[in-house]
Amino acid sequence: MKITSSLFGIALLLSICFVACKKNDISQPATPKENQDPIDEKYLAKIEKLGFKRSSVKCYDSVFVVENDIIIAKKFLDTFRIPVVNPNDRHAHSDQSLSFNNIRIYASDAWWSNATYYSALNRAVYEWNAAGSNLNFHILFQTDQGIDWNLIFTSLPGTTLASADFPGVPDLNGVPGYNILVNQNYINALGLTSNQISWILTHEMGHMLGLRHTDWDINGEPNSQDGLWVGGNYFPNITVHDPSSVMMAVFNRNTNNGNVLLSSYDKLAVNTLYPLNCNLQTYINRSSVESSGSASGTLYPSYRGPVSLVEWQITNSATGYNYTSTDSDIEFQVPSLAPGTYVFRTRITTPTCVSSWASKTITIQ
Known part of the structure; x- marks a missing residue:
């Protein structure tokens, strides 16, 4: 919290500097230098630490212009030092967290048809599901049910293996929406194993939950990126360095x-952000239109914590069909259904809670 407050102070100080610079600029318009010499690295480093792209920096005599319309005086950068309050290499989280606990992750054909990556994804999802928090992660292969996160194979700059967003900042990695971008060609060129790819995916999913790099403060990472505010807040119940964390910045x-x-502290962090409670949410992982063959498979409750009872109801108002099931077994075998429109409903009972009913209308062709 102290670091966040300090950086708000930085923003205020910068705003004063920017206003003063702009006033001077109006009365005496600055012109860019012709045949500019390379900008001194010390200025670029400070500008980057303030959350701006160094690639956008232009030199105008005594000032720099970043991102086309933000002016920073050289005199300011010469005297300015970014305050860091007791950097201690420990777990932290962004200012915002998820407002829902069922996370639907869309994996396209390119994912589930690749055994190495699909296995890595399944392992990462299983790991987060087993962490004991209030979050439930699900892999979807269709988008008609709505999705929360999207997995995308793409090229990324330099040696970047993957990139993700933070809660409340969906476009942080440059692609609209909440996405995990994976540099498949580079990963393949490195010859990484499925387990190593799983580590990378687990790491990026952690960012999507709001977890910062465990060593973010030691590395001097800012609280904003490309003008988008992320925030950085220590976990009060994690006061030690955790070199085993999956959220360490560098993968070797x-x-x-x-x-x-x-790690045990990774699990403590996600359980602190998303403690297990009785606000249970479930949904039915089936497309809205199914063939009679695919509809009669096995269904599971979307909730992944300890379950005492799982209830299912399948009704067809046109024919009067009504099927119910109550069982402690999480597997539910859908009966053979004739073509028609059915309403599927389910709810779960845990040792301490009863969920609300989840409902979905499914047409059997």
């Missing part, structure tokens, strides 16, 4: 085989 393929994903 020579020393990290990916066999271990979440």
Whole structure:
């Protein structure tokens, strides 16, 4: 919290500087230097630490212009030092967190048809589901049910393996929506194993939950990126350095085989942000239109915590069909259904809670 407050102070100080610079600029318009010399690295580093792209920096005599319309005086940068309050290399989270606990992750054909990546994804999802928090992660192969996160294979700059967004900042990695971008060609060129890819995916999913790099403060990472505010807040119940964290900033393929994903402190962090409670949410993982063959498979409750009872109802108002099931077994075998329109309903009972009914209308062709 102290670091967040300090950076708000930085923003205020910068705003004063920017206003003063703009006033001077109006009366005496600055012109860009012709044949500019390379900008001194010390200025670029400070501008970058303030959350701006160094690639956008232009030099105008005694000032720099970043992102086309923000002016920073050289005199300001010469004297300015970014305050860091007791950097201690420990877990932290962004200002915002998820407002829902069922997370639907869309994996396209390119994912589930690739055994290495699909296995890595399943392992990452299983790891987060097993962390004991109030979150439930699900892999979807259709988008008609709505999705929360999207997995995208794409090229990324430099040696970037993957990139993700933070809660409340959906376009942070440059692609609209909440996405995990994966540099498949580069990962393949490195020859990473499925376990190592799983580590990378688990890491990026952590960002999507609001977890910062465990060593973010030691690395001097800012609280904003490209003008978008993320925030950085320490966990009060995690006061030690955690070198085993899956949220460490750097992945070393020579020393990290990916066999271990979440550390005990990673699990404590996600349980602190999303403690298990009785606000249970469920949904029915079936398309709105199914063939008679695919509809009669096995269904599972979307909630992944301890379950005492699972109730299912399938009704067809046109024919009067009514099927019910109550069982402690999480597997539910859908009966053979004739073509028609059915309403599927389900709810779960845990040792301490009863969920509301989830409902979905499904047409059997």
